[in-house]
Amino acid sequence: MSNVATFDTRTEANIPVESPLAYSYRRSGTPAVTTASRVVLKERALLGHLILRGGAIVLDEALREELGINLPGQPQGLVLDASGERSVQWLSPDEWLIIVPGGEEFELENRLRARLGDAHYSIVNVGGGQTVLELSGEKAREVLMKSVVYDVHPSHFPVGKGVTTVFAKATVIIRRPTEDCWELVVRRSFADYCYRWLLDAGEEYGIGVAK
Amino acid sequence: MFYIYCPYCGEHREEEEFHPKGQAHIVRPKEPESCSDEEWGDYLFFRDNPRGIHHELWVHAVGCRKFFNITRHTVTYEILETYKMGEQPSITAETYAPQSSESEAARVAKQAGVRA
Ligand SMILES: [Zn+2]
Numbered sequence A: 001m002s003n004v005a006t007f008d009t010r011t012e013a014n015i016p017v018e019s020p021l022a023y024s025y026r027r028s029g030t031p032a033v034t035t036a037s038r039v040v041l042k043e044r045a046l047l048g049h050l051i052l053r054g055g056a057i058v059l060d061e062a063l064r065e066e067l068g069i070n071l072p073g074q075p076q077g078l079v080l081d082a083s084g085e086r087s088v089q090w091l092s093p094d095e096w097l098i099i100v101p102g103g104e105e106f107e108l109e110n111r112l113r114a115r116l117g118d119a120h121y122s123i124v125n126v127g128g129g130q131t132v133l134e135l136s137g138e139k140a141r142e143v144l145m146k147s148v149v150y151d152v153h154p155s156h157f158p159v160g161k162g163v164t165t166v167f168a169k170a171t172v173i174i175r176r177p178t179e180d181c182w183e184l185v186v187r188r189s190f191a192d193y194c195y196r197w198l199l200d201a202g203e204e205y206g207i208g209v210a211k
Numbered sequence B: 001m002f003y004i005y006c007p008y009c010g011e012h013r014e015e016e017e018f019h020p021k022g023q024a025h026i027v028r029p030k031e032p033e034s035c036s037d038e039e040w041g042d043y044l045f046f047r048d049n050p051r052g053i054h055h056e057l058w059v060h061a062v063g064c065r066k067f068f069n070i071t072r073h074t075v076t077y078e079i080l081e082t083y084k085m086g087e088q089p090s091i092t093a094e095t096y097a098p099q100s101s102e103s104e105a106a107r108v109a110k111q112a113g114v115r116a
Helices: A022-028 A056-066 A105-116 A140-145 A188-205 B037-045 B101-110
Strands: A040-044 A048-054 A078-080 A087-092 A095-100 A121-125 A130-136 A162-167 A170-178 A181-187 A208-210 B003-006 B011-014 B019-023 B053-059 B067-073 B079-084
Touching: A022 A188, A040 A188, A048 A056, A048 A105, A056 A105, A078 A170, A087 A162, A087 A170, A095 A105, A105 A121, A130 A140, A130 A188, A140 A181, A140 A188, A162 B011, A170 A188, A181 A188, B003 B079
Parallel strands: A040 A208
Antiparallel strands: A040 A130, A048 A095, A048 A121, A078 A087, A087 A095, A130 A181, A162 A170, A170 A181, B003 B011, B019 B053, B053 B067, B067 B079
8 A cells, every 4th residue: 555645535534515617507507408409418528537657558457456457558549448438548659547426536536546655646526627528419529629629530539549638728528438428628718618518519500418 | 630640659740730840860978078169069059951851849738748750851841750859850951852853943933932
């Protein structure tokens, strides 16, 4: 076990917790999802996000033991567990993003630290700094085509791929966990901007916000 | 659209994701204290400005955020290769042979306003 000081960012204290988009919902509204909505936006707020850095071989072994998921070794790889609730994504040759259901991240971090011991690695909880926006619906890809410089055609962006790229002058991680859903991991401080951008870009497709 | 191949991401990516960081392969003096002012000044401030082959440091800023090197032709702007940090270029000013000397001359002529 390493001697790194860790702490659980979720306290037992009774503090009201708001999603990064709480302000945007109040200020910009939440267009309802109707039968005419060909794009649906849904925030998956307050998930557990961990950045894992180190050598692929050591991390892969630890991750398979503790999370039951292989570390994606190939660039732009995204691997999900059977439930689709937990994922690991390649970000750079020595860096991966783990997303787990909110509340699991601290325990997972501790288990990984215990298993990795004195190996050369780092785990950082970045859950407070970013949030996940989910786009679905037949026109989801059209909305992305207006927003990102990356080619999101299915032949170039199959399920199981994730990239970091430019989204409307901001930075975004785009992921394709399933056939009909796109995930955008955005900075918390850019969440309002991205939300309003998506409402604008999706207006012509009758975008609705699911809560 | 203008694409650059990132050797770490293993695919071509939009130029907007990258930033140039100047001349590549600049080695920091091992013992700065024993450098003369001229040697240290050369290291800090003086860069090559060749007409032709140039090795440059770039960063995939919105992407994998890794630094890598590009061999670029400063007259045609053509990117001849990209390679990882720590690697050496396979194309240098000494080894570079344009596909056709005529077309190269024509391309240079088009850039007549450019002077090294
Ligand atoms: Zn890259």
